[in-house]
Amino acid sequence: MDKITENIRIAVIGLGYVGLPLARLFSTKFRTTGFDMNKARVESLKAGHDATLEVDDSLLQEAINEHGLVCTADINDIRDCNFYVVAVPTPVDINHNPDLSPLVGASRTVGSVISKGDIVVYESTVYPGVTEDECIPVIEEVSGLKCNRDFFAGYSPERVNPGDKEHTVENIRKITSGSTPETADLVDRVYNEVLSGGTYKASSIKVAEAAKVIENSQRDINIAFVNELSKIFTLMGIDTLEVLDAAATKWNFIKMNPGLVGGHCISVDPYYLAQCAQRHGYNPEIILAGRRVNDGMGAYVANQTIKLMLKKGIQVLKSRIIIMGFTFKENCPDVRNTKIIDIYRSLQEYNVDITVYDPWASKKVVKDVYGIDIVNELPDEKFDAAIVAVAHGQFRRHEVDMDALLNPVHVIYDVKGILPREIIDGRL
Numbered sequence: 001m002d003k004i005t006e007n008i009r010i011a012v013i014g015l016g017y018v019g020l021p022l023a024r025l026f027s028t029k030f031r032t033t034g035f036d037m038n039k040a041r042v043e044s045l046k047a048g049h050d051a052t053l054e055v056d057d058s059l060l061q062e063a064i065n066e067h068g069l070v071c072t073a074d075i076n077d078i079r080d081c082n083f084y085v086v087a088v089p090t091p092v093d094i095n096h097n098p099d100l101s102p103l104v105g106a107s108r109t110v111g112s113v114i115s116k117g118d119i120v121v122y123e124s125t126v127y128p129g130v131t132e133d134e135c136i137p138v139i140e141e142v143s144g145l146k147c148n149r150d151f152f153a154g155y156s157p158e159r160v161n162p163g164d165k166e167h168t169v170e171n172i173r174k175i176t177s178g179s180t181p182e183t184a185d186l187v188d189r190v191y192n193e194v195l196s197g198g199t200y201k202a203s204s205i206k207v208a209e210a211a212k213v214i215e216n217s218q219r220d221i222n223i224a225f226v227n228e229l230s231k232i233f234t235l236m237g238i239d240t241l242e243v244l245d246a247a248a249t250k251w252n253f254i255k256m257n258p259g260l261v262g263g264h265c266i267s268v269d270p271y272y273l274a275q276c277a278q279r280h281g282y283n284p285e286i287i288l289a290g291r292r293v294n295d296g297m298g299a300y301v302a303n304q305t306i307k308l309m310l311k312k313g314i315q316v317l318k319s320r321i322i323i324m325g326f327t328f329k330e331n332c333p334d335v336r337n338t339k340i341i342d343i344y345r346s347l348q349e350y351n352v353d354i355t356v357y358d359p360w361a362s363k364k365v366v367k368d369v370y371g372i373d374i375v376n377e378l379p380d381e382k383f384d385a386a387i388v389a390v391a392h393g394q395f396r397r398h399e400v401d402m403d404a405l406l407n408p409v410h411v412i413y414d415v416k417g418i419l420p421r422e423i424i425d426g427r428l
Contacts, residue, residue: 005189011035011081011113013106015045015071017052017264017334018123018158019087021169024055026085027069029193034071035078035109045071051362053333054162079113083190084120086110086135087158089264091337096271096291098127100134107135111142114151121154121187125269127213127276128206131155132179153179154187155205157212162263163332173197177208213276216269217287222256223266224290227297230258230428234304240428241417258428259416260301260339260389261294262328267337298342301428305387305413306350308425312409314384319352322383322405325390326358326366326374330416333360340389341370355379359394382407391416 008030012023015036023034036042044051048061055063063069070077078084088102103124110120120139122131136147145151156176161167176191176199178184188201202208230240240258248255261267270287277284309316328338340356347354356366356374366374383406388395396418406412412419414427 005030005186005193008083008190009033009081010083010085010190011078013078013084013086013109014088014102015041016087016089017054017162018160019085020045020050020052020060021054021160022085022087022123022158023069023071024059024063025170025194027063027067030083030190032067032069033078033081034069035073035075036071037073039073042071042073051333052162054160075109075113081113082115082118084110084114084118085123086120087123090124090126090268090272091264092268092271098272098275100126100130103130103135104138107138108142111139114139114143114145116145116150119152119154119183119186121156123156123158125157125212125216125265125272126209127272128209129276131205131209136179148179152183153205154183155208156187156191157208159215162334163329170195171197173200175200175202175208175211177202177205179205213269213273216266217273219256220261220266220270220294221286221290222254223259223261224293226256226258227293227428231300234426239421257417258297260297260328260342262337262339263334264336267291267294267339295339295342297428298339299346301387301389301413301415302343302346302350304426305347305385305411308411308413309385312411312425314409314411316350316352319384320355320381321347321352321385321387322355322357322379323347324357324386324388324395324400325392326356326361327390327392330391330396331360331393333362333365335361335366335369341372343387343389344372355381355383358390358392360392378405383410385411385413387413387415388419389415391418395419 010026010030010032012019012034015034023032026032049057050060086106088106090103091099093099136153147153154177156174159172174191174195176188178187184201188199191199233240233243244255247253270291274284274287306316326340327335357378358374359376363374386406412424414424417427
């Protein structure tokens with residue numbers, strides 16, 4: 001650590017999927033305090049447990065007991081910090097418009113504690129201009145300080161992949177930026193103190209914001225393309241995954257599998273980019289078309305399952321269907337913006353009896369957020385159809401006895417393509 005960074009005292013605002021791993025990492029080199037308004041979340045972290053499972057309990061306890069990480073819901077505990085990192089969610093509302101209220105609230109929090117000479121860095125995904133045009137003015141209003149005179153700003157977009165234990169925050173390459181060249185240098189130095197993957201220093205905050213928002217928009221569009229291919233090839237009686245395997249033999253073919261696109265990033269970020277484009281007088285056709293395709297895949301899976309049941313002569317009315325998996329991706333408890341709920345809602349239209357089984361998801365969280373009941377253990381019942389919706393390790397390892405789970409005449413729809421081809425009736 002050089003003389004410029006040795007006096008840095010970090011406060012991370014927001015201790016969720018992004019903020020907690022970052023706070024834990026910063027604590028290995030800097031005096032770090034994590035702030036979150038959710039008192040229950042803070043108490044759980046102080047007890048050494050992360051319910052999101054992003055930080056192993058042993059690592060969290062080490063950060064608290066050996067590196068001095070402080071987790072708090074008391075704003076007074078971050079008043080003496082001088083390097084504030086904002087890592088709060090940036091969702092969309094029911095009409096898919098960006099909801100900046102968590103970001104504005106976090107900016108007010110920073111504004112109430114920031115002092116002259118301090119730096120605030122945003123990690124939340126936004127469209128270009130939000131940091132300087134929406135967030136900084138809030139800090140200025142609350143604090144009475146002026147950016148680039150009294151305090152300084154930066155942007156270093158998160159690159160967290162929930163459930164991914166390989167591409168963790170310390171070993172991915174991170175984009176950094178600052179409101180002045182000197183600030184950009186300091187922000188870059190601070191992050192490089194704890195990152196093994198290094199950094200890429202963008203020329204401006206807006207460039208860094210734009211780079212982040214297109215990362216997930218590009219992935220969303222690519223998945224939409226293969227989802228559309230899946231619909232076409234299903235009508236033609238061709239297996240989509242076999243087609244993709246064959247095409248992938250060409251050196252420059254980008255292989256992506258069809259699937260449901262949920263979560264807090266890929267299914268949200270394109271709307272931020274689209275609204276930004278519309279504000280500048282451009283209607284983004286490809287971005288929004290991709291969103292429409294991907295948002296319709298839950299209903300498509302439900303309808304395909306029902307069609308397959310009818311072809312086998314299974315009475316749909318009052319039939320029993322089990323959905324295996326509810327989280328937005330495999331091997332993590334994250335149910336934010338999961339598209340499995342779209343499968344569930346579409347199946348309800350057919351007046352069937354639905355059971356949702358997920359060994360990873362919290363029953364309470366699912367009930368609170370989506371208003372439905374799920375089970376964490378397989379029920380001792382027989383079902384007419386099973387939709388394997390999430391590629392949890394238990395499902396990949398075939399730990400579920402499908403023969404014992406299903407009636408003799410049944411349908412298996414494999415959304416993720418993880419079961420043997422000979423036992424399933426359909427897949428994306």
